[in-house]
Amino acid sequence: MRSTHDMGGDPEAGPIDRSQHQLDDWEILADALNQVAGVKGIKRTDETRRAREEMDSKAYLSLSYYERWIASLETILVEKGFMTREEIDRKVAELEEKWGEP
């Protein structure tokens, strides 16, 4: 049994895309939130890794790198009782309103 994240040696792999994208603000934020959560002792690296490993295969393969970071941080923050998914949903709605999205 092999998990999706455990991908070393896959003979089907294709060429490596060497292009580099400019990080968006939210990606810089995702990076900083993960680091801060580590520094503050809120989570350990192995916990967010584990949360990413537990993602279903389709999600793991379709989300971008920092999307996986955010999803795994959410899992750990919820698991540890820092916030609930519903609180995050409500906050997203609040921010959308503030940002002027329909």
Next chain:
Amino acid sequence: MAHEHGPGEEHEAGPRHELSHWAKRAYAMRALLIEKGVVTEEDIRQQAELTESRTPANGARLVALAWTEPEFKARLVADPKKVCAEMGIDATTLNEFVILENTDRVRHMVVCTLCSCYPRPILGRPPDWYKSFNYRKRAVNDPRGVMREFGLELPDEVEVRVHDSTADMRYLVIPARPAGTEDLSVEELEKLVTRDSMIGVMDALPAVPE
């Protein structure tokens, strides 16, 4: 970087309609963590700043000094974290730090097949290609093919050593010093030490002929 707002700011002035589902949740989690007093805006801002300050220039300085001062190289190999501390490179978040030296006969190449472990304090954020699934898949069983894509054709007699850094160790490759660089200063040598050469998929840049 052409960002109007840092990650520690509130983004009062939308519109942010282009944000993906997870990007929005990042901002929501940030707001909640601050509201709940778990972290402060300042904590996040400082972390982002620290991360920005970490670049491959840190690693390049270590390599250029290792090329020029055998005594420095010996100390770097023996205790990399101590040497980093002496040089003002904050490597305290690295659990362990290991130096791999390329020679005429042996070449090292670093990957993390399970996620994307990377010596961030020394090299900054990993490049997109390092995090890509195809690199994670191929680096271990096709290192020569990977290096070929980066423009490096290795003779059979050179031994390739791939390091899958899946645990607490973080690796930095000292690439071979390019020929004809005997007269260059440390500062000039630093410019030849690319990020990719310190991951091990490429050589350092050749000396620019005068």
Next chain:
Amino acid sequence: MNGEEGFRDGEAVRVKSHFKAGHVRTPFYIKGKTGWVERCYGEFRNPESLGHGGDGLPRVRLYLVGFRQKDVWDGYDAASQDKVFVDIFEHWLEPAAQAGP
């Protein structure tokens, strides 16, 4: 020797091939393969505990283990001296008969 003393440098080891649920840092491709202990890095908190909210204690020895590429991958050039090195925690290793590098 596995036990109080741990494995010695150069000792032949095989990576255990069982499946363990949860957070594990032993890659699938190296399970069941035989290599040698290149060096012991010391003792570290156990990620299999850390990943699930545990304290990672007791600490576990972590080894740099080397493998000949031709022993790991079917079809790797049999004449090649290429190697792959993986950081492996002690409880994933067992003594093996095969000689080292």
